[in-house]
Amino acid sequence: MRLRADQAVDVLRAAGEPTRLRILALLAREELAVLELCRVIDQSQPRVSRHLKLLAEAGLVERFPDGAWVFYRLTHGGQAAELIGEILARIDAADPVLTRDAERLSAVWAERAADAGEYFARNAARWDEIRSLYVSEAAVETAILAAAGTGPFHRLVDLGSGTGRMLTLLGPKAGQALGLDLSQQMLNIARNHVAEAGLAGCELRHGDIFATRLPSEYADLVVVHQVLHYLADPAAAVKEAARLVAPGGKLLIVDFAPHKLEYLREQHQHRRLGFADGEMKRWLAEAGLTKVEVDALPPARTEGLTVKIWAAEPGRARQRSAA
Structure with a gap:
C-alpha cells in the first residue's frame, strides 16, 4: 500500500530537520539507546527525546524499553521506511556532519568493546x-x-x-x-x-x-x-x-x-x-x-x-x- 500525499508530507516533515536526519542515519547502522544517541550527536537528553518522539509519531522509528534503558531502531518495513531508506541512500557518504557522527559512534563501539574485553578477560576462568x-x-x-x-x-x-x-x-x-x-x-x-x-x-x-x-x-x-x-x-x-x-x-x-x-x-x-x-x-x-x-x-x-x-x-x- 502506497503512502497518501498527507502521509508522505508527515514523513518528510519528520525527517526534514538536521538533528532528526542525523538520528535516522545513526539508527540505520544499529539500534541505539537514548543516552548513546545523546553522546554521539552531543545534545541533551530532553532534546534528543523530543526528536525521537516526533520520529516515532511519524512511524519512522520504534521505541522499546529494556529494563531501565530505552532503545530505538528504524521501523521495519512499510512505505515510510522505504522512503527514508531512499533518502539516506542518496546522502553523500562524505558529508562532514554524518561522518563526524559515524566517528563518534565508532568511539562508542570501541568503548563497549574495551569494556567487554576487560570483563571477559577478568571473568574467563x-x-x-x-x-x-x-x-x-x-x-x-x-x-x-x-x-x-x-x-x-x-x-x-x-x-x-x-x-x-x-x-x-x-x-x-x-x-x-x-x-x-x-x-x-x-x-x-x-x-x-x-x-x-x-x-x-x-x-x-x-x-x-x-x-x-x-x-x-x-x-x-x-x-x-x-x-x-x-x-x-x-x-x-x-x-x-x-x-x-x-x-x-x-x-x-x-x-x-x-x-x-x-x-x-x-x-x-x-x-x-x-x-x-x-x-x-x-x-x-x-x-x-x-x-x-x-x-x-x-x-x-x-x-x-x-x-x-x-x-x-x-x-x-x-x-x-x-x-
Missing part, C-alpha cells in the same frame, strides 16, 4: 560459575540436547563459543565442529576443554559473529548460546547465524526471556535484558527460518532468570530455493 548463579545448567543442557535432535550432524558451528561448553556437549554428535569467539582468553579455555573431551574434529577460531566469513548453508547445526544479550545488534547476529544453516538444518538460540535484573547490565556487560518470543520469531522469519519451536525453562528461584531455547529451521520457500 570462572565463566561457567557466573552462569550457574542464574539458572541450572544441567536442565538447560538437557533441553538443548533435546532441541538439537539425535544427530549425527555433518557440521556444527558454535558462534560465541565462550568456554566451549556447547562444543563439548554437542561435538560428540558432529563429524566436524567449529567454534568462533572474539575473546582469546575464552578460546584458550575452550581449547583446553575440547582437548580434554577428546574432540579431534573440533576447531576453534578467532571470529566475529556478525561476519563469520563462512559459506552460506555451511552447517546443519548452528548454535548461539547466551551471546545475544551482549550484542549491540542482536538481529544482525541472528541473520548471520541463519545464513549458515543448511537445508534441513537447524539454528539453536539460547538466551534469557525478558527480565528486570538491571545489575546484569551494570556488572556483567549485558546490553539487552532478555528477548521476547515475538521479537525473536520476527528476526528468524526475516532470515528465512520460519519453523520455530520455543522451550522455556523457569528459574530455580524467584529472583532468577528464565532461559529460552528457540529452535528454528528453514521454511519451505527457502528449502525450495536451495533445491
Whole structure:
C-alpha cells in the first residue's frame, strides 16, 4: 500500500530537520539507546527525546524499553521506511556532519568493546560459575540436547563459543565442529576443554559473529548460546547465524526471556535484558527460518532468570530455493 500525499508530507516533515536526519542515519547502522544517541550527536537528553518522539509519531522509528534503558531502531518495513531508506541512500557518504557522527559512534563501539574485553578477560576462568548463579545448567543442557535432535550432524558451528561448553556437549554428535569467539582468553579455555573431551574434529577460531566469513548453508547445526544479550545488534547476529544453516538444518538460540535484573547490565556487560518470543520469531522469519519451536525453562528461584531455547529451521520457500 502506497503512502497518501498527507502521509508522505508527515514523513518528510519528520525527517526534514538536521538533528532528526542525523538520528535516522545513526539508527540505520544499529539500534541505539537514548543516552548513546545523546553522546554521539552531543545534545541533551530532553532534546534528543523530543526528536525521537516526533520520529516515532511519524512511524519512522520504534521505541522499546529494556529494563531501565530505552532503545530505538528504524521501523521495519512499510512505505515510510522505504522512503527514508531512499533518502539516506542518496546522502553523500562524505558529508562532514554524518561522518563526524559515524566517528563518534565508532568511539562508542570501541568503548563497549574495551569494556567487554576487560570483563571477559577478568571473568574467563570462572565463566561457567557466573552462569550457574542464574539458572541450572544441567536442565538447560538437557533441553538443548533435546532441541538439537539425535544427530549425527555433518557440521556444527558454535558462534560465541565462550568456554566451549556447547562444543563439548554437542561435538560428540558432529563429524566436524567449529567454534568462533572474539575473546582469546575464552578460546584458550575452550581449547583446553575440547582437548580434554577428546574432540579431534573440533576447531576453534578467532571470529566475529556478525561476519563469520563462512559459506552460506555451511552447517546443519548452528548454535548461539547466551551471546545475544551482549550484542549491540542482536538481529544482525541472528541473520548471520541463519545464513549458515543448511537445508534441513537447524539454528539453536539460547538466551534469557525478558527480565528486570538491571545489575546484569551494570556488572556483567549485558546490553539487552532478555528477548521476547515475538521479537525473536520476527528476526528468524526475516532470515528465512520460519519453523520455530520455543522451550522455556523457569528459574530455580524467584529472583532468577528464565532461559529460552528457540529452535528454528528453514521454511519451505527457502528449502525450495536451495533445491
